[in-house]
Amino acid sequence: MSTETGPAIDTEPRSHRIVPGPKGLPFLGNLPQFGKNPLAFFERLRSHGDMVGWRFGPNSCVYIADPDCIGELLTETERSFDQPALGIAFRTVMGNGVVVARGTDWRRKRSLVQPSVRPKQVRSYAATMTSSTVELADTWSGGERVDIKREMAALTQRIAVRTIFGVDTAADAEAMGRAMDVAQQEIGKEFAGIGALLPDWVPTPGRARIKKAAAVIDAEVGRVVARHRDGADERPDLLSRLLAAVDETGAHLTDQEIRDETVTLYIGGHETTSSTLVWAWYLLSRNPRVRTALTEELDRVLGDREPEFDDFARLTYTQSVVKETLRLYPTIWLVTGVAKEGAHIGGVPMPEGTRVWTSQWATHRDARWFPEPEEFRPERWDPETGDDIAEYAWFPFGGGPRVCLGTRFAMVEAVLILAVLARRFELDVDPGVIDPVPSLTLQPDREVMATVRTR
Numbered sequence: 001m002s003t004e005t006g007p008a009i010d011t012e013p014r015s016h017r018i019v020p021g022p023k024g025l026p027f028l029g030n031l032p033q034f035g036k037n038p039l040a041f042f043e044r045l046r047s048h049g050d051m052v053g054w055r056f057g058p059n060s061c062v063y064i065a066d067p068d069c070i071g072e073l074l075t076e077t078e079r080s081f082d083q084p085a086l087g088i089a090f091r092t093v094m095g096n097g098v099v100v101a102r103g104t105d106w107r108r109k110r111s112l113v114q115p116s117v118r119p120k121q122v123r124s125y126a127a128t129m130t131s132s133t134v135e136l137a138d139t140w141s142g143g144e145r146v147d148i149k150r151e152m153a154a155l156t157q158r159i160a161v162r163t164i165f166g167v168d169t170a171a172d173a174e175a176m177g178r179a180m181d182v183a184q185q186e187i188g189k190e191f192a193g194i195g196a197l198l199p200d201w202v203p204t205p206g207r208a209r210i211k212k213a214a215a216v217i218d219a220e221v222g223r224v225v226a227r228h229r230d231g232a233d234e235r236p237d238l239l240s241r242l243l244a245a246v247d248e249t250g251a252h253l254t255d256q257e258i259r260d261e262t263v264t265l266y267i268g269g270h271e272t273t274s275s276t277l278v279w280a281w282y283l284l285s286r287n288p289r290v291r292t293a294l295t296e297e298l299d300r301v302l303g304d305r306e307p308e309f310d311d312f313a314r315l316t317y318t319q320s321v322v323k324e325t326l327r328l329y330p331t332i333w334l335v336t337g338v339a340k341e342g343a344h345i346g347g348v349p350m351p352e353g354t355r356v357w358t359s360q361w362a363t364h365r366d367a368r369w370f371p372e373p374e375e376f377r378p379e380r381w382d383p384e385t386g387d388d389i390a391e392y393a394w395f396p397f398g399g400g401p402r403v404c405l406g407t408r409f410a411m412v413e414a415v416l417i418l419a420v421l422a423r424r425f426e427l428d429v430d431p432g433v434i435d436p437v438p439s440l441t442l443q444p445d446r447e448v449m450a451t452v453r454t455r
């Protein structure tokens, strides 16, 4: 019998455990409970303590729930912990871009990509974020029914294609968007399914679809890069900044590296942001008090004009709505690291090869760090009157050397999109509880239909 819902009763041989935890099955360990519902599994692990041993199949793992320990794991990534290698689906699509790369190769790539997403550059992408959202708002009218998941995905995709590739013609954007969609869906399936456990050489229908999508992406991105190199597309887009970037030896990124980084930024930034927005509309619809406070801020700060970059700093409540959404529905819900020789966490030695896990989902819903954790309360984030939130109790963008490169981009994008749309409309999401499905990102378990009401 599993003891995962009760207190820790460790009946397994000590040699299998680094620290105590719930009992598991022979060979499979706790894999069945994890596989059934990883979000609930991590929440239950917490009841065993802040550092819990469990087994992922034959592998001894440690789950950590304490923010100080989480901080250690994140800040020691690269030095004391490796990130596990990503599967073939990621590598086929993202090549050896900054998400996939490890060690010195990753360091070089990160330093080349970082300048293109600095706050100063994000300022120059803000106008595209706003104008793309206004285009969408102009197509909506009162009483209309919209599929929010589809609308937000299409919007963030349009913004990604425009800001990264500077591409604006419908045909270019469409072909690239379709191939990226297929690639992203298949990565998600492989990530969450048994595909992740199959050796790279095993052909599966999903892997065949990814290869086909990657070939289309290669061709489309290749065309856009060639046009930029010819000087035909002179725009302040991310691609132009990557083409201009030089490393410490004075070398530029090769065409293959440019392809890998642009696709990585696209895949890393599009679904994460669109899912965040879907959850935000869901939560706003279920919390009229918060929705009213949000529109009051938009009316006060913007009046009857559209938002621009400088409004981001003024829209503090809107920012809090996004932060609180990312607390309750952190689109990246899991972080893992593999201990290198000599690694420690919370003073406990982690034998080389131990996989250490933590989860944004479970930590963000821990009542010790967030009183009444199920409540959607953006006021927690008020810098003056809000809660005293421990460092690394909230880490939707990760932390340490591999912290999300797009944090600023994503925050500005989500705030501007909410501001444009919530200033004009209220979205009433159909009744019923929407559950999250933990795939590559935390997705709603079904379509999210809403009725648009003009304000």
Ligand code: HEM
Residues within 6 Å of the ligand: 083, 098, 099, 110, 117, 264, 265, 266, 268, 269, 270, 272, 273, 276, 330, 331, 332, 335, 336, 395, 396, 397, 398, 399, 401, 402, 403, 404, 405, 406, 407, 409, 410
């Ligand atoms: C709400 C939206 C977003 C969330 C929640 C999010 C979350 C994260 C997290 C948790 C990581 C670290 C993963 C790890 O532990 O290795 C990460 C990495 C990354 N993110 Fe984001 N992200 C978002 C938006 C974006 C955007 C808009 C971009 C690009 C413009 C982006 C680009 C990246 C890249 C390139 C990395 C890899 C950094 C590295 O390994 O050095 N992300 N993101």
